[in-house]
Structure formats: C-alpha cells, structure tokens
Amino acid sequence: MDKKMIGSRSIRFATSPYIVGSYSLVGKKEGEGPLSCYFDEIEEDPMFGGETWEEAESRLQYRTANKALENSGYKQEEIRYLVAGDLLGQLIATSFGVMDLQIPLFGIYGACSTMGESMSLGAALVEGGFADKVMALTSSHFAGAEKQFRFPLDYGNQRPLAATWTVTGSGAVIIVSEEEMRKHKEKNNPQEPYISITGITTGKVLDFGVKDAMNMGACMAPAACDVIYHNLKDFNYKPDEYDKIITGDLGYVGKDILLDMLKEKGYDIASRYLDCGIEIFNKEEQDTHSGGSGCGCSASTLTGYILKKMKKKEWKKVLFVPTGALLSPVSFNEGNSVPGIAHGVVLEVEQ
Structure with missing residues (x-):
C-alpha cells in the first residue's frame, strides 16, 4: 500500500x-x-x-x-x-x-x-x-x-x-x-469533469501575540503561512504546480503579511495567490475595509466560485487554505491574544 x-x-x-x-x-x-x-x-x-x-x-x-x-x-x-x-x-x-x-x-x-x-x-x-x-x-x-x-x-x-x-x-x-463517483457519473453526465481531494495539510494553533481582534488578517496570516509552507515542503511542490493558492479570509492586511512571510521562507506565491475575503467584496464600493471573513466566506467562495472555475478547467489544481482566528468573547475580554489556525485541502480536476 x-x-x-x-x-x-x-x-x-x-x-x-x-x-x-x-x-x-x-x-x-x-x-x-x-x-x-x-x-x-x-x-x-x-x-x-x-x-x-x-x-x-x-x-x-x-x-x-x-x-x-x-x-x-x-x-x-x-x-x-x-x-x-x-x-x-x-x-x-x-x-x-x-x-x-x-x-x-x-x-x-x-x-x-x-x-x-x-x-x-x-x-x-x-x-x-x-x-x-x-x-x-x-x-x-x-x-x-x-x-x-x-x-x-x-x-x-x-x-x-x-x-x-x-x-x-x-x-x-x-x-x-x-x-460512488463512477456510479454518479454514469447516472448523470459522463462528460462532466469531477473534482477530487488528493491531499490535505493540517494546521497547528499559532499565536504571534496579536491582541487586536478587529485585525483578523494579522492574527491568521502566520497560520496560513505555516500550512502553505508545509504543504509545499511535504508534497515537494513548487508554487507554480498550483494554478491557484487560495486563503480563506486574510483580507488585504493579512495578504501582505502572508506574502512577506512566505518570501522569507523562500517561496514567492504572489502570481497565483487569491484570498476569498478579498474576492467576495468590492473594497471601494461596498465599504468592507480589509475584506470579508467568517466561515461562510471561504465556504461560499469555494462552492460558488472556485469549484465552478475548476469544472470549466480554467484552474486544474488548487490549494484551498481556509483560515481561522481562535478567539471567544471570554478570551478577548480577559486580555488574551488571538491565535490562528489554517487547514489546507488539495483540489484537482479529474483528468
């Protein structure tokens, strides 16, 4: 095996x-x-x-x-x-x-x-x-x-x-x-491309001491960097082996931090990087400041945007990395910093 x-x-x-x-x-x-x-x-x-x-x-x-x-x-x-x-x-x-x-x-x-x-x-x-x-x-x-x-x-x-x-x-x-996929394909549309989950990279809880709960991007960027770095290292991939590397909701602030942190580790992903929180809103017209966040941000962007792009084979291989800030009203009111976590999922279009 x-x-x-x-x-x-x-x-x-x-x-x-x-x-x-x-x-x-x-x-x-x-x-x-x-x-x-x-x-x-x-x-x-x-x-x-x-x-x-x-x-x-x-x-x-x-x-x-x-x-x-x-x-x-x-x-x-x-x-x-x-x-x-x-x-x-x-x-x-x-x-x-x-x-x-x-x-x-x-x-x-x-x-x-x-x-x-x-x-x-x-x-x-x-x-x-x-x-x-x-x-x-x-x-x-x-x-x-x-x-x-x-x-x-x-x-x-x-x-x-x-x-x-x-x-x-x-x-x-x-x-x-x-x-089950083969049965589904035979029953429905045999020509339709299916998307597989070929691998995962599990994140760790990381705390860089950020206490500003209104700046979620800064809290979560280190966790996103950690998962992307270990995904590339574990699978022995170069960034250009992915059509897109997509984080969940770092927003504009977290995006800059993430790209800088990965460059320090020897990886430049800027040419293929997207963030769901940036993509889902229009910054100038919708007054969302640094972008979107929440569980529904990456989930709806994945199911509404990313998977549709992949089914059209515009993107054939994507690293999907939703990001989370692990705070609660209790932890924040007690003065704790905000740890972050991320989870990586490798998505590929069936060949």
Missing part, C-alpha cells in the same frame, strides 16, 4: 475522494459583490424567514444542505456522516440548523477555517473506508457574528480600516468514494 502520511503533517490519499455536489447561498450584500454571478442563490431577506439572527443562520445552513443534496441527487438518508460547524457558541447554528436532516453529525469548530477542517475530515472518512458519502458544511452570518464577537448592530460603532466584514453565507459539498 502506498504511504499516505507524507512529510510532517500532510496526507496524500491513495484513492482520492470526489466532490459530486455542492451549493452556495449568500446574503444580499454578498450578492452585490464581484462574485454575484457565481453563487447558486442570493437571499434578499437577512432573517431568512426567521425571528432572530441565530435562527436566520440555522435556516441559511439548512437550506444550503438541502440544496447540496438536491444537486448531488442523493437523499439525506444516503449520507453516512455530516461534518459541520459555525462561529456561534456551542455551534447552535449547526445543531439547530441540521437537526431535521437526521444525518449522523460530527460538529466541529475551526473558526473561519471550518470548511477546510470539515472537508479534510470528510475526505479522510471516505478514503479510509469509514463512509461512502459525507457532507461538509458550514456557515456564518454578519449580524450573528457582530452580536457575539464585536458590538450589537444598534451600537453603530466605527470600524477600523483593518477590520473585515463577516460574510452572510453558507457552502456545502458532498464528498464520495471513487466507486
């Missing part, structure tokens, strides 16, 4: 899992941004028909999960496991949101890196033979995140230029075994 563990913290899957269905659902502001034509659905109502911001996010996540199932052609009872999470305390957007699906759940928290973590664990479950179909899902909601981590909207505080705007959005992917 080929060795799956490579380098210090990466996995190269011997039999790659595949993504056979996905869905992206975002709010009104995200739908007014540069990626509007890529999202599967844009919801004008910020409450999503609910009565509270938390209920709104649960409804957002539930609808996304159902639409991903519909796109994949599977029923909810066919999904072996659901790996999902969100930003709210005790994952209440997820637990209340997916309860009616009645799919066995692994609830996870990786802050804004959650989509990378859920896809990593889902792919490992499938490739290891523990499941044939897994859904990876996450979400965030601007108002819910502001209420929990910053200030209630009614307070009307001024946001510093380094601040990011939490994306109201959700993304879901259905990850299946190679055998």
Whole structure:
C-alpha cells in the first residue's frame, strides 16, 4: 500500500475522494459583490424567514444542505456522516440548523477555517473506508457574528480600516468514494469533469501575540503561512504546480503579511495567490475595509466560485487554505491574544 502520511503533517490519499455536489447561498450584500454571478442563490431577506439572527443562520445552513443534496441527487438518508460547524457558541447554528436532516453529525469548530477542517475530515472518512458519502458544511452570518464577537448592530460603532466584514453565507459539498463517483457519473453526465481531494495539510494553533481582534488578517496570516509552507515542503511542490493558492479570509492586511512571510521562507506565491475575503467584496464600493471573513466566506467562495472555475478547467489544481482566528468573547475580554489556525485541502480536476 502506498504511504499516505507524507512529510510532517500532510496526507496524500491513495484513492482520492470526489466532490459530486455542492451549493452556495449568500446574503444580499454578498450578492452585490464581484462574485454575484457565481453563487447558486442570493437571499434578499437577512432573517431568512426567521425571528432572530441565530435562527436566520440555522435556516441559511439548512437550506444550503438541502440544496447540496438536491444537486448531488442523493437523499439525506444516503449520507453516512455530516461534518459541520459555525462561529456561534456551542455551534447552535449547526445543531439547530441540521437537526431535521437526521444525518449522523460530527460538529466541529475551526473558526473561519471550518470548511477546510470539515472537508479534510470528510475526505479522510471516505478514503479510509469509514463512509461512502459525507457532507461538509458550514456557515456564518454578519449580524450573528457582530452580536457575539464585536458590538450589537444598534451600537453603530466605527470600524477600523483593518477590520473585515463577516460574510452572510453558507457552502456545502458532498464528498464520495471513487466507486460512488463512477456510479454518479454514469447516472448523470459522463462528460462532466469531477473534482477530487488528493491531499490535505493540517494546521497547528499559532499565536504571534496579536491582541487586536478587529485585525483578523494579522492574527491568521502566520497560520496560513505555516500550512502553505508545509504543504509545499511535504508534497515537494513548487508554487507554480498550483494554478491557484487560495486563503480563506486574510483580507488585504493579512495578504501582505502572508506574502512577506512566505518570501522569507523562500517561496514567492504572489502570481497565483487569491484570498476569498478579498474576492467576495468590492473594497471601494461596498465599504468592507480589509475584506470579508467568517466561515461562510471561504465556504461560499469555494462552492460558488472556485469549484465552478475548476469544472470549466480554467484552474486544474488548487490549494484551498481556509483560515481561522481562535478567539471567544471570554478570551478577548480577559486580555488574551488571538491565535490562528489554517487547514489546507488539495483540489484537482479529474483528468
């Protein structure tokens, strides 16, 4: 058997899992941004028909999960496991949101890196033979995140230029075994290119002592650098072997820090680098300062933009690196710094 563990913290899957269905659902502001034509659905109502911001996010996540199932052609009872999470305390957007699906759940928290973590664990479950179909899902909601981590909207505080705007959005992917992918392909469109998860690089919690919770990019950039560096080192890749290296939500501030840190390690990725938080909003017209953030930022950009680019074979190999700031209202109010984490997922178009 080929060795799956490579380098210090990466996995190269011997039999790659595949993504056979996905869905992206975002709010009104995200739908007014540069990626509007890529999202599967844009919801004008910020409450999503609910009565509270938390209920709104649960409804957002539930609808996304159902639409991903519909796109994949599977029923909810066919999904072996659901790996999902969100930003709210005790994952209440997820637990209340997916309860009616009645799919066995692994609830996870990786802050804004959650989509990378859920896809990593889902792919490992499938490739290891523990499941044939897994859904990876996450979400965030601007108002819910502001209420929990910053200030209630009614307070009307001024946001510093380094601040990011939490994306109201959700993304879901259905990850299946190679055998299931072939069945799916025969049943649906045999000509359609499928995207595989060929490897992952797992991040570590890193704390560079940044205490400014409004500057998420600076908090998370070291973790993103660490994962990208070890991915390239573990797989023995050069940056140009990827069509794109895409971080989750470093924004404009974090982007500059990341590129400088990687140059110090001998890697220049500027020519193929993107950040979901930068791509999702128009900086000049939408007043989002440093860009977008939140679990839904990378998740909706992945399912709405990245996967569509890959299906058109405009990008054939992508390193997807969602990033997360591991703070809570308690840790911040007690004066702690903000650690970061990132998770890398290698995506390739079926040849």
